[in-house]
Every structure is written in C-alpha cells, then in structure tokens.
Amino acid sequence: MYRAMRRHAKRISKTNWLIIGIFLIALLDTYGDYILMLVIYTAMLWFSYQILKLLFVKRQRTKPNYLSIEEIDKLGGVQFEDFLEQLFTIKGYKVERTPVTGDFGADLILNRQGEKIAVQAKCYSNSVGVDAVQQALSGKAYYKCRHAMVITNSKFTRNALEFANTTKVELWDRERLQKEI
Template structure:
C-alpha cells in the first residue's frame, strides 16, 4: 500500500514540474523567433560606390559629373574623348584586369600611348606605385609614351617619379578643362554661382591669351587690395597666378 502511495506522489510531482517547465520553453522559443526576425533585417547601402564595376550607357555618362562616375565609366568617357580627337582607342582595362594600363591610344602617325585612368576623390591622390606600374606595363603593349589621367592629382613623390620616367599626367583641373572644351560632356548638376556681382561678371570675361601650366586659360582678377593679376580659370582646383 505504501508503495502505491509513493508512486502516486511521484507521478503528481513529475506532472507539476513538467507544468512549470513548459511556459519557460515557450518563452525561449518566442525570444529565439524574435531574435531571428531582428537579425534578418539588413541595412540598405544607398551611398555611391566609385569602385563599382557597373557602367551606364554612353548617353548617361556624358551627363554625369566626374564625382558621380565609377572608374569604369571614367575610362569609357576618356575613350569617347580620345576617339573624337582622332585617336584609335583600345580598351585594355575593361573588367578591372588592366595590369597597369586602362587604354592604349594610337595617333595618326601610329604612335602608341599607354593610359592609366584614376577616378579618385580630391583627397585621394595617385601614388608612386601607380606611376611605376604604368612604366613597366606600357612595354607589354608596345607603347612609346605613357599618360596618367586623374580626377584628383599626384602626390609629390609620384610627380617626381613621373618626371623622371617621362610619364605625362593630367590632373583634375586640366581634365575638367579638356572635357568641357570637347563640348560633348555636359554634366547635369554643374554648380553655377548665382550671387556674382556685375564686377565679377565683367572681370571673368577678361580672358588672356596666356595659358596656365595646367592648360587652362588665365583670367583677370583682383586681390583684396584692389590690385589686378592673372589667375587660373580652373580655380580653386588650380591656384596658380601671374603678374600683369
């Protein structure tokens, strides 16, 4: 009889314990399901990726400002520019496997130039290694000349290296000037100063026949003291001046 009583007590005890444990399991399952739902949400990256390998159509590229182009689109823009200026262009670096050369341009005399294009932000300058890669890689394409085209500039050591190995280079101000002179590149969101005075408008029309070392024309300007001087028209990208 005692054995039966202890057996009944044991069954009741086990059922009570099981009842207490069940809600906690359900809570754990709910917590786990909620945590899974929370972790599945991924933030959407809406920032412009300059390093993207995507390339929009030529019509779109011709309306894009340089800071809204990917590296591939900048190379394509240069291809269109050089072709319109009488060069035969071979797009070597399509897909990112350029080996130090993006374009090989050939003039009417048959002279080949290896071109390395760098679509960089202003603070990101071309390093020495890029110059060295271009010097070594141009031989693989039977090129005599070499050219670096960048939307920013070269570092000081990179400029010295380029001068030493006779590598020509176009910095951001010169690139912008050449593309605008071409006429087909018309960036849609070009910033226009709306607060210029009549004095500014009259002085900006006074353009000299003198060219800046960057290739842009010189414009007559005035300093704070009222003295006139020649300043580069691509200011503030280029800040070079000359006395009148």
C-alpha cells in the same frame, strides 16, 4: 521525327523558291523595262541611304558629350574609362580597351599616326600616388607603347609628380582634365 520535319521544311522552301522564280520570270517578260527601272531606282536609294548613314554616324561620333568635373567625380572606374575612351576618340585617337582585370597597368591604349600611348585611368577622391605611375610604365612596356600617361580627376602626390618627371610619364590631374574637356 525532328529530321523528318527538317527534310519536309527544305522541300517546301525549294518548292517556294521555284514558284517565286517562275513568277519573277513571268513578271520580267511582261514588265521587264519597268522592273529594271524599279531595280535601278531602288539601288540608287539604297546607296544614297548608305552615304547619308555614314555621314550621320560620323557627325554623331564627333559630337561632344562632355561631363562636368563634378559629374566625372561621381563616376566609377569603368565609367571613367568609358568617358576617357570617348574623349580621346573625339580627339582623333584610335582607342583600344584592355581587360578590366589583368590589364598589365594600362586601361586604354591610344594610337594616332602609329604612336601608341598607354593610359592608366584613376577616378579617385584622394591623391594619386607613385603606384599609378608604375602601373602606367608597366602597361607601356607590356603593350609596346612609346609613351605612358596617368589621368585622374584628382591630384597627384609629390612623389608621383617627381617619379613621373624622372620617367617621362605624362600626368593629367584635375585641372588638366578640365582644360581638355
């Protein structure tokens, strides 16, 4: 029964298209010049709309939507990653998200002018330790990045600072994050 209904629906739609086609031919024969002008004006309006939409979307994308550091402190891990994605997009980076679990040590991959940076994001209330720097280095190797970075809304331990200095991992602590936003 279902197949019969589908065949019947196809026949009806073919018939409808035939009627619409005949109607359009009759209209073109009678009002051809007017319809041609209508099509041209419609196309011009559509292209104008598309251009304005592109300009508006670009302006909207670059409009800052910054949070205060106190608001950042209230974010969860994934929300902090969302915030950093928006921040780096505004700064001109192409941002790629990694899976929430099994990310091989990088939460975001930043790319600008062919230079890739693996970012480990830590939204903590306590100090961030050496393990975050190790994760960033792991993400750098796995995603074949040139640089690694750890960003937190908190502070880094002395060991993390020393290890990052030795391994050339860039660290953004609370103060640096506030400067960047």
